Amino acid sequence: MRDPDLVLDQIRARYHKNWRDWLLHGNEATFSFPLAAPSAQAIARDSDAVGPWMRVWRNWSHAHPAAQLRSATRRTVVGAQEIFTHLDLSTVDELVVLDRDLADHWLRAKSRWARLRTVPGGVAAERIRPYLQQIVDLDNADFEILLDAATWFTQNPRSGLTIRQVPVLGMHTKWLARNRRLVLACLNINQQASANIDQPEEDLEQDDLDPLGLKALPVHVHVILADPADRERVCGLRHVSAPLPEINALPVRPTTVLIVENKESAYLVPDQSGTVVIHSLGNHLNVLDEIGWLDGARHLYWGDLDRAGLTLLSRARTRLPRLVSVLMDPVTLEEHNALAVKDETRADTPDPNLTDIETAALAALSTDYDTHVRLEQERLPSPFVLDRLSRAMKNTGSAIDDRGSGSH
Template identity: 70%
Template structure:
């Protein structure tokens, strides 16, 4: 015999599985839940227990008049007995009224769906369906920006603007990175095969923005000209930051190019003949494909000793197969492990192109307690760094 709490859990489960179908296709219009009623033998044998169970349900029903208790007559050795067999609920509205959270969710879902279906251009329901949970869970501000964004992109499909130029209050790079797929679904635009991760800290690239008719800001590259002869060709500048085409056009032909994850440590690299440092790329590793003077040179990579650092190394090596790492080895980690801190960040696994030494270092970042540590480049002592870099010449 099921009690009200058990049946309410069944109702919640059915709602979670079916609410999108009910919203999009007006599915079930009446609901029935069997209560596991006692049979004739159980009624006769446990009449007090069964009687208490019936009273519990009748008390519950008195507080929820829209939900009806269905009864049947059981013939028992003590005579005919009326027993409750099912809980019948006539409509979806009556169903969600049985649980405050379901009621609030359904009210928000129906209100938002009513706004979505009035958007210009028309929705393709099956395109939007997978994204409905995220859309319904948006706070009011984000949902309002979503609606305004869909309207604006429908009216301006090829604006050629940057994200910040879109005249929608609240629209910015991180917001669009987080909600881009929702906009595309509402616009009935197929996802670009080269998708971004849609995370707020990710930079959107041009292929992410093309479906929306937007233009990415020019990617600027940071370089250090460690060769005084190279600096003489550009007015003596050692540190340069310029758009990718200008960096590619520099009149240089280095023998060694070192790719360094962070700016502060890149500044440690001393002057060396025919050496250039590229630093602070973050996830913009695709630019490595388009720097002509980089590819004939010997290529080195120096990143943080953490899982993210090895992930970036693996991604860079996927573009530069001959890329060699420096200061990312077990000796560097072991000698300075007291400078490491706990690493709670979530990150993807590296590509399967790390060397055995790099893999050993990555494994050594794991702790016996199941966690991880990170040793940032900046924590390494300068004399140690300069000594090791000097051996790479």
């Protein structure tokens, strides 16, 4: 015999499985939940349990007048007994009213779907279906931005504007990075199944913006001209930050290019003949494909000693196969382990091109109980860093050919 709590669990399960279909395709439905009513023999064996069970359901029914209890007659040795057999409900609205959370969710879902249907051109039910829960979970302000954005992009499919030029109040780069998939679904635009759901904020590139008719801001690349001779050609500038085409056009032909993950660490690099430093690329490693003066130079990489840093190293090496890492080895981690901190960030799996020493460093970042540590490059003592960098930058090209030797 099922009590009301058990049947309510079944109701919640039915709702969570089917609410999208009810919302998109109409909620004309009837529901029946069996109560596992006792048989005549069970009543005869345990009549003391049946009476309280019937009273529980009768009291519950009085508190929920929209729900109907179906009954049947059991013929027992002590006479005919009326027994509740099913809980019947005529509509989805009658079903959800039995649980406050379901009622709130259903009301919010109906209201938002009704408003989505007012977007010019209409929103395709099957296109929006996978994103309905995310849309219901949006706070009111974000939902209003979504509606306004879908309307504006429908009316301006090829604007050629940047994100911040779009006249939708509240929509900015971070908002669009978080909610681009919802906007595309509202516009009935196909999305690639392989697209990264966990796309970093403010990491929208031109391919991401093309379906919306927007243009990305030019990627700025930060370089340090460590060779005084190169600086003479650009009015003495040592630090240059400019759009990628302008960086590519710099009148430099370095023999060594050092790629540094973070700006503060890059500023430590001293003057060195024939050397250019590229820093603060983040995930924009695709720019390495577009800088012509990288060809023919030795390529070094210095990043954080953490899982994300080694992943960025591997992605850079995918573009620059002869790339050699510096200060990203187990010895550096062991010697400065006191400076490491707990790493609770999410990290992607590196490309399969780490050297044996780099792989050992990655393994050393994992501690007991599935926790990880990180040693940020800024924490390393400057004298130690300068010594290792100096040796790496002065090393001969033969060291680069020996990929198995790992970091220098």
